[in-house]
Amino acid sequence: xKRLGDAIGVGVYAGLLGLAGxxxxxxxxxxxxxxxxxxxxxxxxxxxxxxLRWYEEFLTDRTYHQGxxxxxxxxxxxxxxxxxxxxxxxxxLDRGQFRG
Amino acid sequence: MSxxxxxxxxxxxxxxxxxxxxxxxxxxxxxxxxxPFEGGRIGxxxxxxxxxxxxxxxxxxxxxxxxxxxxxxxxxxTVAALVLGFPIAHFIVRxxxxxxxxxxxAALIGTLFLSLIVRIYAISMTYGPLGPLTEVSWLFGxxxxxxxxxxxxxxxxxxxxxxxxxxxxxxxxVQQVSPRLEExxxxxxxxxxxxxxxxxxPLAMPGMLSAGxxxxxxxxxxxxxxxxxxxxxVVFVSNLIYFRFSEVNNFPSGAAISIIMLVxxxxxxxxxxxxxxxxxxxxxxxxx
Numbered sequence: 001x002k003r004l005g006d007a008i009g010v011g012v013y014a015g016l017l018g019l020a021g022x023x024x025x026x027x028x029x030x031x032x033x034x035x036x037x038x039x040x041x042x043x044x045x046x047x048x049x050x051x052l053r054w055y056e057e058f059l060t061d062r063t064y065h066q067g068x069x070x071x072x073x074x075x076x077x078x079x080x081x082x083x084x085x086x087x088x089x090x091x092x093l094d095r096g097q098f099r100g
Numbered sequence: 101m102s103x104x105x106x107x108x109x110x111x112x113x114x115x116x117x118x119x120x121x122x123x124x125x126x127x128x129x130x131x132x133x134x135x136p137f138e139g140g141r142i143g144x145x146x147x148x149x150x151x152x153x154x155x156x157x158x159x160x161x162x163x164x165x166x167x168x169x170x171x172x173x174x175x176x177x178t179v180a181a182l183v184l185g186f187p188i189a190h191f192i193v194r195x196x197x198x199x200x201x202x203x204x205x206a207a208l209i210g211t212l213f214l215s216l217i218v219r220i221y222a223i224s225m226t227y228g229p230l231g232p233l234t235e236v237s238w239l240f241g242x243x244x245x246x247x248x249x250x251x252x253x254x255x256x257x258x259x260x261x262x263x264x265x266x267x268x269x270x271x272x273x274v275q276q277v278s279p280r281l282e283e284x285x286x287x288x289x290x291x292x293x294x295x296x297x298x299x300x301x302p303l304a305m306p307g308m309l310s311a312g313x314x315x316x317x318x319x320x321x322x323x324x325x326x327x328x329x330x331x332x333x334v335v336f337v338s339n340l341i342y343f344r345f346s347e348v349n350n351f352p353s354g355a356a357i358s359i360i361m362l363v364x365x366x367x368x369x370x371x372x373x374x375x376x377x378x379x380x381x382x383x384x385x386x387x388x
Contacts, residue, residue, distance in 0.1 A: 005291045005293055005294070006291045006292050006293055008293070009291070009292060009293025009296070009297075010292075010293075012293075013187055013190075013293075016183065016184055016187040017187045017188065017191055019184060020184040020185070020187065020188055020263060020267070023184070023256075023259070023260070023263065024208075024211055024260065024263060024264065026226055026233065027219065027222035027223045027225070027226045027227075027260065028211070028214070028222055030222060030225050030226045030231070030232065031218065031221065031222035031225060034225055042225070042230060043230065044230050045225070045230065045231055045232040046232070081117070084113070085113040085114040085117055086114065088110040088111065088113055088114065089110065089111045089113075089114035089115075091107075091110055092107040092108070092110035092111035093111065095107065096104060096106075096107030096110075096111075
């Protein structure tokens with residue numbers, strides 16, 4: 001009886017773990033595979049031909065570079081500012097003595 | 101409550117940033133929500149006095165389903181994230197070898213770096229009409245042509261972010277439960293599953309609730325997932341706010357829903373915190 005319970009328990013545990021892993025991983029893998037799709041429309045999976053055309057487009061089109069630069073600059077500033085102020089506030093909240 | 105001078109200086113920059121970025125806009129929102137609105141104008145009427153009409157509008161039952169969808173789907177996502185997230189956290193802390201634990205943790209953190217928009221389209225491509233897993237909806241008894249399929253897509257879209265978030269939060273929770281208690285239960289004859297279910301799980305309950313609160317807050321405040329996955333069939337309160345501001349320029353109405361959501365969310369989280377403190381008093385928790 002004890003053994004059967006443990007077997008079921010291990011089965012449920014492994015099942016939930018597998019389900020969680022697949023749920024997170026599968027969409028990412030599908031997106032990666034479709035990024036090599038040679039077709040110029042969203043067709044059924046799996047792709048019939050593969051190519052690097054979308055990567056080439058991203059690397060050669062300057063519009064994308066402009067967007068990438070803006071993203072990096074804005075997030076860089078936000079990261080630096082929030083890390084500094086957040087760290088200072090965390091030190092104050094943890095080490096400071098609250099009176100009253 | 102007062103800090104000494106040195107620590108006041110340390111906390112000042114954060115407060116100086118939060119004041120104009122958080123407190124200010126909320127006050128402006130509150131002010132806007134009390135202005136009367138004339139159709140065709142942009143924003144509320146200046147000098148038109150104070151009115152509660154923008155709030156009273158939402159007592160109409162026609163609005164109930166926006167709030168219903170938001171809170172219901174958010175709850176489904178949160179429960180699913182806790183059910184799937186607890187085994188991940190338990191696996192990382194108790195079962196996996198240090199190396200495997202590190203890899204799994206790094207993978208979870210790695211997915212958090214993926215932008216929401218990337219996840220949404222990845223999930224659409226996987227479970228959408230042309231995706232390889234489009235038939236999965238039948239497992240839940242959902243016909244792909246139904247509105248329920250759209251709800252499922254929204255749930256999947258949110259869960260893909262909330263699951264790693266909850267799993268990572270639960271790592272700390274499981275670590276705090278002493279492994280000796282599980283071993284003691286087994287030494288006294290309990291099978292392993294019984295030790296986990298009736299010793300570790302109840303002791304992890306306060307942590308599960310706070311992880312749930314984090315996940316739930318993410319869900320009910322989300323705009324992008326219901327906007328793209330919901331396709332207008334599933335409309336969250338955030339989308340309603342967005343429509344009011346951007347499409348009909350009814351700022352007072354949008355502001356009023358924002359304030360209503362803020363009050364509901366704060367009330368909900370305050371209530372949950374109180375419940376946690378009552379069921380598991382801090383002193384008792386510390387002695388465990």
